[in-house]
Structures are given as structure tokens and as C-alpha cells.
Amino acid sequence: MTTNNIHNLTRSTDDVVIVGGGLAGLFCALKLAPRPVTLISAAPLGLGASSAWAQGGIAAAVAEGDSPEAHAADTIAVGGGIVDEAVALGIAREAGPRIHDLLAYGVPFDRDLEGRLAVGREAAHSARRIVHVRGDGAGAAIVAALSAAVRRTPSIRLIEGFVAEALLTEDGAVTGLRLREAGNFAARPVMIASRAVVLATGGIGHLYAVTTNPAEANGSGLAIAARAGAVIADPEFVQFHPTAIMVGRDPAPLATEALRGEGATLINANGEHFMAALHPLAELAPRDIVARGVFAEIAAGRGAFLDAREALGAHFAEKFPTVHASCIAAGIDPATHAIPIAPAVHYHMGGIAVDTRGRSSIDGLWAGGEVSSTGMHGANRLASNSLLEAVVYAARIAEDIAGHAIPSPARLPEALVTSRSGVPDTSIVQRLRAMMSANVGVIRERDGLAEAVRSLAALEHTATSMVVRNMATAALLVAASAWSRHESRGAHCRADFPAEVPALARRTTTTLAEVHDIADSLTENSTPRIAQFMIA
Template sequence: MDQDPHDLIDTRGNVVIVGAGLAGLFCALKLAPQPVTLISAAPLGQGASSAWAQGGIAAAVAEGDSAEAHAADTVAVGGGLVDADIALGIAREAAARIEDLLDYGVPFDRDGKGQLAVSREAAHSARRIVRVRGDMAGQAIVAALTEAVRNTPSIQVIEGHAVEALLTDSGAVIGLQLRKAGEPDAKPVVIASRAVVLATGGIGHLYAVTTNPQEANGIGLAIAARAGAIIADPEFVQFHPTAMMVGRDPAPLVTEALRGEGAILVSRRGQRFMLARHTLAELAPRDIVARGVAAEIAAGRGAFLDAREALGDDFAEKFPTVYESCIAAGIDPTRQPIPIAPAAHYHMGGIAVDARGRASLQGLWAAGEVSSTGAHGANRLASNSLLEAVVYAARIAEDIAGQTIAAATPVPAGLVTEPGGAVPPFAQKAVRDLMSAQVGVVRDEERLAEAVIALAKLERESTSLALRNMATAALLVATAALGRRESRGAHCRADYPAENPALAHRTMTTLDAARQVADELAARPRPQRSMTA
């Protein structure tokens, strides 16, 4: 019988990238010809939220637009928490990153003059969304980069392995613990590395209704936090206002670009409800639209996106992805409104990183949705996420290339957790239902406190490592939401409906701080719901 406590994977080079969405793929390509190892739980090109992005990439590439105007729009939407210098820096690098993507074979739409075609989305002051066939940008970008990675000899791709722990020694990264995806009781697999880039995506699948793939379960946030990394702004979760409610998980996304083309939001009786909520109506910032949709549903009036007049028979040609999702669900969007609801879509929070993508742990970088750069503040501007991902992926590659990375050394067996343990289906459902009900679009102190206590119990006591990771990420969101006693951007407190100028600063927290909040709550006499696993 094999007595080894874990299996080992030899890396190609000293750099390991975890995640094969836009940020991970782009970073690996930018590091070439330096050898790197790219880890993907799903087959390459699948399981990444960026592949599902419909809108496109925000970039000031059209005549009359500017990086300064793009940055100003970003700051205006971010609820007072955007780092203006970071936003401007990203906007100024946009054109170069678009050129990179073109070089990698991304077929961005062109206008009749051969220039990049641009569209407009909510809260942008200009048409600056670079797209592919209307709503297929994410899919086309990831497909092109996947092919490029496959054809790059310096990139070693390891598929079918999910990360479950970040291994550290004295505050420095020394490796990763993986396990074969879908086999929670398999022997753990260890990769030794002193340079790890986390590009694992967001937290959408912590919620019952989400537009994200199942791989977006907060794993990168959790393992970094469990290793001691500083986490920024975890309370700010953006809920996309228009997810198609047809009984599918994840819920199909109905892109914001439809509203940019004139589609409207109506109740079951056909009455527009955003006109009274914001001067921009359907093109108001996402947090405002999401709350408007949620309020209509809560009032029993229902919420629908009506594109019949705006697009009519052109729907299929202009938005093929949404059209196919509608037809598959038995809805003809050229003849009837689409039923919608808000869904967990994007996490503005994440692992705190500096302008080079460096986290607080030595040897750790983070890019894409798992990171928090300060670019989004309390509310992300539409289509800024893909731009941020490529900008920071390139910056990280440049930062790593300029360093001498120490050779990896064997990981002590005592750092490896065995066994992993499957997540009981009822427990996963319980966490997702809890997050949607109590840490969702509209929050209050009583429900948040109950959520914190329940999640802390799971994080501390569950025998499943995967469930503990899930509870860790959820706990960070819930404790930060409890601590922010105001409404700002995507964070809405029913008991604190106004912004508090004294709280116009970013959240910086750790797992230890979240546990302390939970312990203090648990020590108070109060009724609570229980969750077990």
C-alpha cells in the first residue's frame, strides 16, 4: 500500500498560476517564454466567469473619448471608494491591452471604416465597450487565449485539479495543495512554488441565484484568507439586475447591452418601474437597477425585460447568446418579455493587492475577480472587469519577470490537510440559501448577525475542507457587511439607508478579524438559526 501522504506535481519553472479565465490565461501568455504552470479545475477554456461575459471590454479607443473620461465614470459609479489613480492607470493601459488581445486572435467587432466598433453600457458617458458579435466577447476572448496557451511551449497546463489550500511558511508562500476535481476523498496533490498567482474568479456560487459558473465559489479568497492574507472590501457584491429566471443554475445572464439598445424593464402589467427611481432609468448604475427589480418582485408585481420594440426581429442577430437561452427556456424574446431577477454577478472585494498585483503574503499575486485593486470601489462600472483582469495580468507578469524567484523546496508533510471531504449537498444549499436571504441585495443587522454566527460555526467545525473554504469566503462577506453600517454602492442596509461620510473608506480585514466578530456575536444572548454539516 502506498504510504505517501500526498502526491507531487513537478512544475515547469517556478511560477504557478491558478485559474484559467481571462486573467490566468493572459498572465501565462505575458510571462512567455518564461516557464510557468497553469492549473485549471475545469477543462481549459471552461468554468471561467470571463468566458460568460457578454458585454465586452471597456476601453477609450473611439474618437472623442479619453482615458480621463473613462476613469471619471469609474470613480462616479464607485460610491466614493474608487482609488482614482488606479482607475486612471487602468484606463490608460486599455488600448495597449486591446492590441494584445487582437494579436492573440480575438475578433473584436469593426465598423464600416474598419475601426473597432464600440457600444454604450450603463453609467458610461461615451460609447466605449469593445465587443464580439454583440454579446459573445467573453467566449471569443477566452477561446482565442486558450488556443494561444495551447500553442505556447513554455506553459505547462494541468487540468482537472482544484486548489484547496495555500501553503505558507513564516508568511511566505511555499506551495499549493490541490485535489483531483470531483474527487474530494482522493489523495491530496502538492505543488511546491514560491511564486503563486491566484486568478480563481469570484464568489457567485455562494449565492442561490447567480450568473457565475460553479467554479466561482470563493476558493481563492478563502485559501488566501486562511493563509493570513489581507482581504479588501468583501461586503461589496454586485448583483446583476437582469438574470433570466427560468429555473436554471446558474441563471442565464441577460446582458446590460440590451438596455443600452433600448430594451426596458416592466412589471407583469407592462408598467416601467425604473423611470421613477433614477433619471437614467434602465441605464442607472447596476445597484440601483438591481434594487428596483428586487422591489418589484418583493411587491408581487414581477419584473421583466421587454426588448420587443427596441430590437424586434433583429434580436437573434444582435444578441445570439441571450436569444438562444430564451428559446431554450421556451421564451421568444421578439414576441414576449423575459422574466428576470437580480443575481450574484461580480465581487468588487477580494484579496487586497497593490498596483503590481502583489498581495500581503510574500510570493502571492492575484488578478481578476479574486483580487481587489481599488478600481471598482463600492460598485463596478459595466465592462471594467475584463479590462482590469488583462491590465493586472500584464502587470503581474512584468513584476514577476523582473524578479529572481527562489527555487521551490519540498513542502513539509505536516502542512497538508488530509482528507478533503465532500461538501454535503444539503449543506451547500443551506449556505447558498442563507447568503441570498440574509447577505443579499438588501441587508439588515439582525439577519447579518445570524448569518455570521452560522457561517463561523461551519468554518470552525465542518469536517469537509471544501465546505470550510466555502464558509470562510461567505463569513468574510457577512462580517464586513455587518460592520458597514450604511448603504453605499452595491451594499444596501435597510436599517442604514443613507451613506455615512465617516465610512467613506475601503474595508481591510482578515479571517482572524472575521472570527473575532463572530465570537463576540456568539457570546451575546440572542436567538439564532443553526446549520450543521
């Protein structure tokens, strides 16, 4: 592997260009070896990726008595009636080979006393099938192992500290990317020409005020693909993890679902176990149901807490060291005290629409990981399916590119390298995030969604910072699609349309042009609310 300063990067390359240093990007780069790859990461490799923060693990039917068919059935059962069943089964069947790939790259998955892969249980799974690393350290261990493998692979050229702020196309095909040094808004952008681009830029958590995602998960990949004309699928479906630890940190530390799999319970300030009245599986109900239960307790003023004192007690630190460290840092001993929690944006089921090979609607553009939407998750992701989907699709993308003739790119004209980006106004970003949490959050309704759509469309139009513009674009896709879905389904809950509508049991597909049409229709005879972003 070679690590380059961006100024040494050739402006035109026959490399496959992968944007994103998380699980999907790393795995795809490794699977493409020895084909030349340029891997662009906004943060130093191993940092800034949601996959590195994943505590639960990877869902895989590798234990005796389990099967891919059972795994797929569980995935379909919680997906709100819109899971692509063939996709879910195909991914479940590829879990075993991808786990063995990760083992070969050095991932130290937990094993039982007989040397077999140890598996745990998480919400809505009918079997113990979650493969862990040291209890709650799977994401960090996987990304660390793959990062090390990338650094020792000579065919991979690594560019760290740069973000993709625009996707370049011509006649419906990718021609390259516009990059900018992360955080250096005075710098001129740099163009890289390529006919094969893989977006693996992660999710949208930082479009919301409370999230478990790193700051880099701000919807940039979704926005640049949509602006280039890509079809976007299911953007209204945003999963809120029910047990973010509320200790005043941004992003909020996560209390993994595996804690409830080991017997931890949810209580309010009165010590009442409120989930049993909401779902037969209580604490192990699907995430959307648990998130709404926690939200309701907080909204009613009773608060919500994760109680592991009886289930784990003195063994907490040994079994869940990451969560334990977060609690201790905030002055909470989870062995003796309940942990204050709240729902936080954790995962986006929507994203760039891709086929079973990871191809988007734009020729030469593939997408993998959270920025994509494969149809596996439907309206509500099953726990620990995201890392599995990321590695399965990263491998499929690599295989597809290997058998795909990629035209050599033309050198991009110098005239494109002119614009500078304004510094993002932190107060505007904070207001955007607050609006998304208030109006496009756990519970949604017509007027709040309409207000969000109008405001975000106006902000997208007036933003002088590419960071803010991309955030507004991604947020607008979510808000407009949520406004358009007149029902409650999975993670999308409308207070004014509380029931599922059978006729709407289908996936959403949209484009930015269609979303702008929705915004225009809502803006007629109404004053845009951009002023609220501009108030000091």
C-alpha cells in the same frame, strides 16, 4: 505547451504557478512566456470561468472623442466614493495596448464598416466605449482565443481538473499549494512547492442561491488566501446583475446590459416602466440602483421583465444570439415576449487586497481578476470594467514577476500529504447559499447579518469538507464586513442604515482573524445557528 497528469508533476518547481483558467490566468501565463509557467485549471481550459460567460465586452476608450480620463471619471462616479482614482485612471490608460494584445492573440472584436473597432454603450458610461464580439459573445471569444494561444505556447505546462484547496506559507511568504483532483474527495491531496503563486480563481457567485457565475466561482481563492493571512479588501461589496433570466436554471442565464444600451426597457407585470421614477438614467442607471428597483418590483408581487420587443424585435437573434438562445431554450421568444428577470450575484468588488503590481500582503503571492481587489471598482463596478481590469493586472503581474528574483523552493515534507477531504453535503451547501441570498443579499439588515455571521463561523469550524469550509470562510468574510459597515453605499444596502455616511467613505481592509473576532463577539450569549445547516 505540455499537458500533464498531476502524478507526473514534480513536487518542487521553479515555475511560476498560476491558479485559474479564466481571462486573468490565461493572459498572465501568455505574458510570462517564455518563462516556465504551470497553469492549474479546475475545469477543462475555457470552461468554468466567469470571464468566458461575459456578454458585455471590454470597456476601453478607443473611439474618437473618448478618452481614458472620461472613462476613469465614469468609473469614479458610480463607485460610491471609494474608488482609488489613480488606479482607475491607470487602468483606463492601459486599455488601448491591452486591446491590441488581445487582437494579436486572435480575438475577433467587432468592427464597423470602415474597419475600426465597433463600440457600444452600457449603463453609466458617458460614451460608446464597449468593445464587443458578435454582440454578446466577448467573454467566450476572448477565452477561446487565449486558450488556443496557451495550448500552443511551449513554456506553459497545463494541469486541468485540479483545485487549490490551501495556500502554504512560511514566515509570511508563499511556499506552495495543496491541490486536489476536482470532484474526487477520496483522493490524497498533492503538494506543489513554489515561491511564486498567482491566484486568478474568480469570484464568489456560488455562495448565493441565484447567480450568473459558473459553479467554480465559489470563493475558494479568497478563502485560501485569507486563511494564509492575506489582507482582504472590500468583501461586503457584492454586485447583483439586475437582469438574470429567471427560467429555473442554476446558474441563471444572463440578459446582458447591452440590451438596455440598445433600448430594451424594464417593466412589471402591469406593463409599467418603473425605472424612470427611480433614477434620471432609468434603465441605464448604475447597476446597484437598477438591481434594487427590480428587487422591489418582485418583492411587491408585480414581477419584473426585460422588454426588447420594440427596441429589437426580429433583430434580437442577430444582435444578441447568446441571450436569444437562452430564452428560446426556456420557451421564450424575446422578439415577441418580455423576459422574466431577477437580480443575481454577478461580480465581487472585494477580494485579496493587491497593490498596483498585483502583489498581495503575502510575499510571493500575486492576485488578478475577480479574486483580487485593486480599488478600481469601489462600492459598485462600472459595466465591462472587469475584463479590462483582469488583462491590465495580468500584464502588470507578469511584468512584476519578470523583474522579481524568485527564490528556488524547497521540497515540501511528505508529512503534509496526509489529509483527505470529506464529500461536501449538498443540503448544507444549499442552505449556505440560501442564507447568503436571504441575509447578505440585495437588501441587508443587522439581525439577518448577525445570524449569518454566527452560523457561517460555526460551519467553518465544524465542516469536514474542504469545499464547504472554504465556502464558509469566504461567505463569513462577506457577511462580517457587511455587518460592520453601518451605512448604505453602492452595492451594499442596509435597510437599518439607509444613508451614506461621509465619514465612512473609505475602503474596507480586514483579515480572517479580525472577522473571527467579530463572529466571537456576536456569538457571546447567543447560540450558534449551525443546526439549520444540519437539518435534513
